[in-house]
Amino acid sequence: MRDRYPEPGDMTVRRLVELIGQKLLITPVAGETGYSRLVGSPDINRPGLALTGFTHRFLHDRIQIIGETEITYLSSLDQEARETAVRNLFQFPVYCFIVTKGFEPPAEIAEGAAGCDCAVFRSPRDTTPLIHDLTGYLSEVFAPRKCVHGTLVDVFGVGQLVTGRSAIGKSEAVLGLVERGHRLIADDIVRIRRTGEQLLGTGDAIMGSHMEIRGLGMVNIPVLYGIRSVKDRHPVDMEVRLVDWTQKPDFDRTGLDRSTTTYLGVRIPQIVLPVLPGRNIALLLEVAAMSFLLESRGVDVPAELDLKLIERMRETPGGG
Numbered sequence: 399m400r401d402r403y404p405e406p407g408d409m410t411v412r413r414l415v416e417l418i419g420q421k422l423l424i425t426p427v428a429g430e431t432g433y434s435r436l437v438g439s440p441d442i443n444r445p446g447l448a449l450t451g452f453t454h455r456f457l458h459d460r461i462q463i464i465g466e467t468e469i470t471y472l473s474s475l476d477q478e479a480r481e482t483a484v485r486n487l488f489q490f491p492v493y494c495f496i497v498t499k500g501f502e503p504p505a506e507i508a509e510g511a512a513g514c515d516c517a518v519f520r521s522p523r524d525t526t527p528l529i530h531d532l533t534g535y536l537s538e539v540f541a542p543r544k545c546v547h548g549t550l551v552d553v554f555g556v557g558q559l560v561t562g563r564s565a566i567g568k569s570e571a572v573l574g575l576v577e578r579g580h581r582l583i584a585d586d587i588v589r590i591r592r593t594g595e596q597l598l599g600t601g602d603a604i605m606g607s608h609m610e611i612r613g614l615g616m617v618n619i620p621v622l623y624g625i626r627s628v629k630d631r632h633p634v635d636m637e638v639r640l641v642d643w644t645q646k647p648d649f650d651r652t653g654l655d656r657s658t659t660t661y662l663g664v665r666i667p668q669i670v671l672p673v674l675p676g677r678n679i680a681l682l683l684e685v686a687a688m689s690f691l692l693e694s695r696g697v698d699v700p701a702e703l704d705l706k707l708i709e710r711m712r713e714t715p716g717g718g
Contacts, residue, residue: 402603402630403591406540409437411494411517418535422528424496424519427503432517435493437461440536442529446471449483458490461532464497464507465525472504481506492516496532498525538598541591542662549609550583550599550634551575553687557599557632559588560683562640566673569609571640573617574680576627582619583632585609590634592662597634606630636667636690638683643674 404413412433415424443457446468472480484506493516497503500522511518521528548561549572560568569585576582584601585608591598600606607628609617620628637659659668669686673679692698 402600402606403539407436409536409539411435411437413437418532421531422496422521423523424521427497427508427518427520428512430517431512432493432515435515435517437494437536440533440540442533444468445487448486451483451486453486453489456487456490458487458492461494461496462487462492463525463529464495464501464503466499466501469497469499469501469504472506480504484510488514488516495519496521496528498523498528537593538591541593541598543589543591544662546588546590546661547586548588548637549585550588550601550632551683552581552583552629552632553684554580554691556687556690557583557635558683558687559599559634559637560640561637562673563642565612566640566642567679568640569611571679571683573609573611574678575683576619576623578680578684580684581627581629581632582607582609583629588634590661592664595664597661597664597666598631599634600631634661634666636669636686638669638671638686640671640673640679643672 404417410433412430414437415426415433438459439461441457441460442463443460444463444465444467445456447453448456449468449471472483475483484504487507488510492511492514495503495507495511495516495518497507497518497520501520503518503520508518510516546559546561547564548559549568551558551560551572553575560572562568572582572585583599584606586605587602589600589602591600607618607620609619611617639659657668657670658665660666667690671679671682671686
């Protein structure tokens with residue numbers, strides 16, 4: 399996938415530093431030692447138990463976080479015991495340490511890492527927020543993913559995945575949304591990743607801010623509409639599938655029949671929207687997003703109207 403995330407097999411320590419090092423505020427302790435090592439997991443490990451000698455199921459294939467607890471424990475040991483504790487870690491092919499809260503990495507770790515091609519970093523950030531940012535980013539890199547033919551747009555904060563056959567008017571409809579002040583995430587190819595129970599959509603690293611409009615060619619959206627007209631990524635909250643008016647004779651007219659679709663095991667609402675000349679699809683996409691927001695707040699307009707109509711029929715003589 400050629401989006402703004404590296405392939406998991408290309409995620410080296412060097413790429414980690416380039417992509418998120420500034421956010422983590424990490425600085426290397428031993429130059430670029432270990433920079434070529436692969437990051438093998440989206441998870442991290444705190445090696446407190448391994449330092450005490452309990453190395454059963456030590457998760458060595460993860461980035462190791464040394465926080466205040468580990469530093470305090472090592473500081474309580476004499477030099478011989480401290481060397482033994484660190485040696486427990488380097489029995490395994492550990493590839494990266496990050497020492498948090500501004501602590502100086504223990505000399506024993508720095509020396510052991512130099513002999514094992516292991517990267518060591520320090521950061522002034524607190525341990526928990528650093529772990530949150532690190533695992534959040536890595537979970538996106540290693541997430542299950544797929545490509546979908548369609549257009550993704552942020553409408554009132556709702557991520558709408560607009561799909562349909564080629565040339566049915568997806569890009570034109572979304573261009574109308576951009577003109578109304580909404581934000582384009584991806585056109586033509588949407589790259590979807592599953593992070594937890596959420597779908598995250600991104601565009602191509604180069605083409606993400608462009609749209610192909612038949613008859614006009616490639617259009618650079620931020621140049622025409624400003625930088626606020628595009629976003630790098632957004633959750634995929636719903637799908638609106640555009641179909642020809644003649645394709646399906648029984649389109650929903652009440653909103654009571656709810657459809658869903660599934661991507662990467664995550665189910666999201668789906669609206670099937672018929673297209674024919676003269677129909678304002680951009681306006682209908684806005685209404686679909688607003689209806690989604692109402693439903694997410696517990697307001698079900700079709701169901702409420704249905705109940706009111708049933709009550710009226712019960713109150714009307716001869717209404718049943």
